[in-house]
Amino acid sequence: MQTIELINVRKSYDQFVAVNNLSFSIPLGGVFGLLGPNGAGKTSTIRMMIGITAPDSGQINLFGKPFERKSLNKVGYLPEERGLYKKMKIVDQLVFLGELHGMTAANARQQAVLWCKRLEIDAWLQKKVEELSKGMQQKIQFIAALLHDPDFIIMDEPFFGLDPVNATLLKDVMLDLKKQGKTILFSTHRMDQVEKLCDSICLINKGNAVLQGDLKTIKSRYGKCNVQIEYEGNGDFLDRNPLVSAYNNYGNYVEVRLAPGADAQQLLHMVAEKSRVNKFELMEPSLEEIFINTVGKTDA
Amino acid sequence: MHNIFIIAKREYLERVRSRSFVIMTLFIPLLMFGITVVPTMLANRRSEETKRMVVVAGDRDTAEMIRSRIERQQDQQKSGDKGAAKLGQKRSLPPTNFTVEVSTNTADSERAALTAKVKDKKLDAFLWATPDAIKARKLDFVTNDVSSFIDNGVLGVAVNDALRRSALKSKGLNDDEIESSLQSVEVAPQSPLGKNAPNPQVMFIATLGMVMVMYVTVLLYGVNVMRSILEEKTSRIMEVMLSTASAKDLMAGKILGVGAVGLTQVGIWGLTAGIFSSSALVASAGLIKGVLSLKLLLYFGVFFLLGYVLYSTLCAAVGSMVNSEQEAQQMQFLVMMPMILSVIFIVNIFQHPSSPVAIFGSLFPFTAPLVMFSRIAIQPETPSWQIAASIALMIATIYGMVWLCGRIYRVGILMYGKKPNLPEIMKWIKYA
Numbered sequence: 259m260q261t262i263e264l265i266n267v268r269k270s271y272d273q274f275v276a277v278n279n280l281s282f283s284i285p286l287g288g289v290f291g292l293l294g295p296n297g298a299g300k301t302s303t304i305r306m307m308i309g310i311t312a313p314d315s316g317q318i319n320l321f322g323k324p325f326e327r328k329s330l331n332k333v334g335y336l337p338e339e340r341g342l343y344k345k346m347k348i349v350d351q352l353v354f355l356g357e358l359h360g361m362t363a364a365n366a367r368q369q370a371v372l373w374c375k376r377l378e379i380d381a382w383l384q385k386k387v388e389e390l391s392k393g394m395q396q397k398i399q400f401i402a403a404l405l406h407d408p409d410f411i412i413m414d415e416p417f418f419g420l421d422p423v424n425a426t427l428l429k430d431v432m433l434d435l436k437k438q439g440k441t442i443l444f445s446t447h448r449m450d451q452v453e454k455l456c457d458s459i460c461l462i463n464k465g466n467a468v469l470q471g472d473l474k475t476i477k478s479r480y481g482k483c484n485v486q487i488e489y490e491g492n493g494d495f496l497d498r499n500p501l502v503s504a505y506n507n508y509g510n511y512v513e514v515r516l517a518p519g520a521d522a523q524q525l526l527h528m529v530a531e532k533s534r535v536n537k538f539e540l541m542e543p544s545l546e547e548i549f550i551n552t553v554g555k556t557d558a
Numbered sequence: 559m560h561n562i563f564i565i566a567k568r569e570y571l572e573r574v575r576s577r578s579f580v581i582m583t584l585f586i587p588l589l590m591f592g593i594t595v596v597p598t599m600l601a602n603r604r605s606e607e608t609k610r611m612v613v614v615a616g617d618r619d620t621a622e623m624i625r626s627r628i629e630r631q632q633d634q635q636k637s638g639d640k641g642a643a644k645l646g647q648k649r650s651l652p653p654t655n656f657t658v659e660v661s662t663n664t665a666d667s668e669r670a671a672l673t674a675k676v677k678d679k680k681l682d683a684f685l686w687a688t689p690d691a692i693k694a695r696k697l698d699f700v701t702n703d704v705s706s707f708i709d710n711g712v713l714g715v716a717v718n719d720a721l722r723r724s725a726l727k728s729k730g731l732n733d734d735e736i737e738s739s740l741q742s743v744e745v746a747p748q749s750p751l752g753k754n755a756p757n758p759q760v761m762f763i764a765t766l767g768m769v770m771v772m773y774v775t776v777l778l779y780g781v782n783v784m785r786s787i788l789e790e791k792t793s794r795i796m797e798v799m800l801s802t803a804s805a806k807d808l809m810a811g812k813i814l815g816v817g818a819v820g821l822t823q824v825g826i827w828g829l830t831a832g833i834f835s836s837s838a839l840v841a842s843a844g845l846i847k848g849v850l851s852l853k854l855l856l857y858f859g860v861f862f863l864l865g866y867v868l869y870s871t872l873c874a875a876v877g878s879m880v881n882s883e884q885e886a887q888q889m890q891f892l893v894m895m896p897m898i899l900s901v902i903f904i905v906n907i908f909q910h911p912s913s914p915v916a917i918f919g920s921l922f923p924f925t926a927p928l929v930m931f932s933r934i935a936i937q938p939e940t941p942s943w944q945i946a947a948s949i950a951l952m953i954a955t956i957y958g959m960v961w962l963c964g965r966i967y968r969v970g971i972l973m974y975g976k977k978p979n980l981p982e983i984m985k986w987i988k989y990a
Contacts, residue, residue, distance in 0.1 A: 272985070308800075308801045309804075310797065310800045310801065310972070311972075327804060330801065330802055331802075333801070335797075335798065335801035337794075337797035337798060337801070339794040339797055340794065341790075341793045341794030341795035341796065341797065341798060342793070342795055342798075343572075343790075343793065343795060344793055345572070345576075346572060354564065354568050355798065355802070357564045358561055358564055358565075358799070358802040358803055359802050360560075399798075402798060
């Protein structure tokens with residue numbers, strides 16, 4: 259069974275196609291990245307996944323069944339647009355949202371206190387939201403998404419506006435949830451932020467999926483085509499070398515992009531002949547590079 | 559269903575606990591007290607002020623007659639209903655005390671002199687009742703308080719009375735004959751239902767009171783629904799809510815929760831009014847009898863609830879469409895228009911409860927709450943098929959509006975930026 263499955267989903271607003279024939283599925287457990295630039299259709303996709311809007315065509319299966327509202331009790335959602343009732347007490351607010359997710363008031367209260375302790379804001383439980391700082395409001399919003407112990411957690415731009423301390427705190431909570439077997443979906447345009455967290459990804463651009471699958475497989479498919487070399491001596495080997503498609507030379511340190519089909523070992527031999535090699539490392543491409551590469555191709 | 563209840567519960571508790579609810583609940587009765595009781599109390603404090611006026615007439619008899627009638631009229635006004643009923647007049651605020659002097663100098667120079675005195679405030683007023691003026695049926699009353707309509711009204715009645723008496727006296731009638739011929743009679747409206755029928759005046763005032771309570775409450779809480787949706791929209795909590803509850807549940811919960819707050823508030827007011835006026839009720843039990851029947855109160859409940867649900871549904875749609883309080887106010891006026899129109903025409907409907915306008919108004923769903931209720935209250939013999947049709951039409955309209963506004967709401971709450979125009983709203987309705 260998949261956590262969620264989108265089959266040929268399409269959504270348009272008037273003339274504008276927000277999501278075009280999108281298909282992907284997220285397996286049970288693990289972290290999934292829904293990535294793409296601003297306006298790619300990420301939020302539109304998420305809204306359809308949790309029934310805020312309905313797709314024009316296509317099918318969405320949640321927890322192995324065609325979408326039904328009842329299943330949302332096992333989904334936690336952190337929207338990109340954060341919002342809470344400003345005049346409501348933190349604890350009342352969390353209990354209210356918990357109840358909406360099918361919890362009893364007593365259970366919701368208990369969980370709210372536990373989570374607030376864990377995120378170190380339990381002193382604020384009886385305060386109103388408007389009395390809290392932005393960062394604290396963010397934490398409340400996270401708790402609201404996690405309070406009812408969902409199996410599937412959707413986070414739209416989760417790190418937006420977080421300071422490094424809180425970002426780390428959140429990341430640790432996420433890794434812990436992953437360990438418990440939960441499925442987590444990160445949606446963001448900041449690919450570098452989630453690259454290390456994701457098990458699998460779907461890159462979307464202009465409403466279309468441009469690349470998807472297991473992150474390791476994708477990276478290996480793109481191969482290790484970047485080389486970092488620290489050397490002493492002559493740097494002439496870089497010029498007019500058929501193995502090198504581009505480079506960035508810092509004197510005794512150079513970053514090289516290999517030409518398609520070039521063998522890194524051959525380059526190593528070549529460098530070693532003329533100069534002393536201190537370090538020679540094959541690098542994986544970053545998600546960003548892969549994205550630019552792929553989108554560049556589809557656009558062309 | 560469960561979600562609707564949770565949402566309504568939150569809405570209710572947050573509102574009832576809020577400071578503004580407490581203030582409103584206390585403030586409105588105080589305001590009512592202020593505008594009804596305080597002026598009466600002030601008015602009942604007899605005006606100590608005495609003003610001086612001169613009556614100028616062609617002969618001493620006419621002048622004295624006018625003076626005696628003015629003084630008599632003032633005494634009767636002060637002693638309240640007793641005298642007023644005799645003269646066929648409603649009780650009004652006590653007039654100023656005038657000390658009346660008489661003069662028979664009708665020369666133009668005297669008029670100029672008196673005018674100058676009034677101008678210099680040496681004299682408060684004078685009445686120019688010369689034979690010529692009486693013949694022309696127009697007497698000039700020169701005063702610094704031309705706008706004091708109560709004084710001037712009292713004076714008019716007194717002077718007319720005096721002139722009639724003078725005329726009758728000159729025809730040779732004696733005082734008793736004059737008195738009996740000028741005795742006014744009371745015309746008492748009577749329903750064909752007989753003596754048990756409620757007093758029409760009390761009925762009129764009680765119905766007007768209930769209509770106003772219905773109007774104000776529907777308006778107030780309709781706007782409350784709109785505000786609170788706008789607030790949720792601007793605080794961006796909508797999306798969190800939508801990830802658990804459907805837009806329909808959100809809207810229904812909000813309308814029910816705010817409506818329950820409205821009922822609570824009206825209930826508190828009603829109870830307070832009941833307690834405070836219980837002594838008055840005992841005193842006028844005879845008058846009230848038959849006006850506030852259980853049946854009428856039941857109809858009040860039905861039309862109040864239907865009206866509230868209809869208008870708050872419309873307000874919910876408006877609240878979801880707009881982005882700011884200013885935009886909301888413009889739209890709110892349009893939505894509330896039929897309600898405002900009903901109030902403007904309500905007295906007309908009281909007077910002609912079977913006119914085509916009244917029948918149309920009582921069947922047209924947006925004016926039906928106020929108009930149909932008024933008809934039922936004023937005219938107990940209102941055909942029951944019309945009552946049934948009115949309620950049925952309202953329920954059907956509410957059903958349609960909930961569907962329509964639900965669709966607008968669902969899209970509107972996620973739309974930010976510019977105010978949508980009509981074609982855009984039509985598109986929203988069509989969205990899946």
